Structure formats: C-alpha cells, structure tokens
Amino acid sequence: MNFKKSVQFLLFLLLITLLFLPSCRKVPSSVQSEKENQFRSYILNHKFRASAFYADQPIDYITNDNVVKQETDLWQYVKSYITDDKDNFISNSQVSIEQNALKIPGNDSAALNRVYSISSDAQRVYFDFVDYDYVPRRYSLQEFKDNYFLVYIDWPTGAKVFSKFELVQ
Secondary structure, three states, X not given: OOHHHHHHHHHHHHHHHHHHHHHHOOOOOHHHHHHHHHHHHHHOOOEEXXXXXXXXXXXXXXOOOOOOOOEEEOHHHOXXXXXXXXXXXXXXXXXXEEOOOOOOOOOOOOEEEEEOEEEEOOOOEEXXXXXXXXXXXXXXXXXXXXXXXXXXXXXXXXXXEEEEEEEEO
C-alpha cells in the first residue's frame, strides 16, 4: 500500500470511529429514569426533616483529630440547627429550608432558599441538594417510601454514609 492510500484508509477508519462513538454513550436506563421521575414527583410540594445519619460500616467520621473512633451511628455529628429544619421542595428546582428555632450561626433568616436537582445515569439516581453548611452536595438515592427518603454519599474508606429525611406536615 502506498502512503496516500494508507492515509486515506486511516482517515476512513477515523471517520467510522467518530460516527460510531456517539452510539456507545451510556444512556439512562428506563428503570433509573422512571425512579428519577417518581422521586421528583414524590418530594415536590412536601416537607421533610433530617431524622437519621449513619454509615453502613464503622468509620472515623472526624478525620482531622487525634482520636480514632469507628462508628456507624453518626447522628451526634449533625449540627443542631439542622435538626429542626423543614425542607420544603416548592418546585422542580427550588427548596425552601425553614430554619425554625435553631438557626445557622450568622444567618437568622426564617427560610433559606436553595436549588436542588434530580438526575440519573444507568447506575444511580442522583440528588443534588445541600450539606450541613447549606452548600451544594451530590447524593445518591438509596430509596424512598411513603414517609421518608434515604440518600447517601460514598465515604473514602468504601462505606456509604446515609442521611434519612422523614415526611413532616
């Protein structure tokens, strides 16, 4: 094969590869997409309160001190001002966090308005919400039932750290 034909052949292979690549992208499975839509409908226009915080295996939650504790029940680490919050999901992207009596230091607003989103891929449904400082954080949805939902983050040691939110009036 001469040089010109080799280049033409390589360009042809490159073109075929570029045309084929978009079809290789993973698309959300219909099961995850359905779960995403159901969860979105479930939380819309409802209020929830954090009710549990735990790990599926023992972890040292505070890693920047000299004490090594291996615990699964992590509720003691929940900031006091989080415990009486009501998270009111008022639209498909807006949540109003009612601070109630216990407020985050430095912000005595009755409500904090934040954004959230729900998305999925072939493996998981994601819940982009807030952490204990009310800054954005990505969670994975574990489950939702009639009166609660459960989300988690992957801990660096391989554990899953769960946050449970119960439905309130």
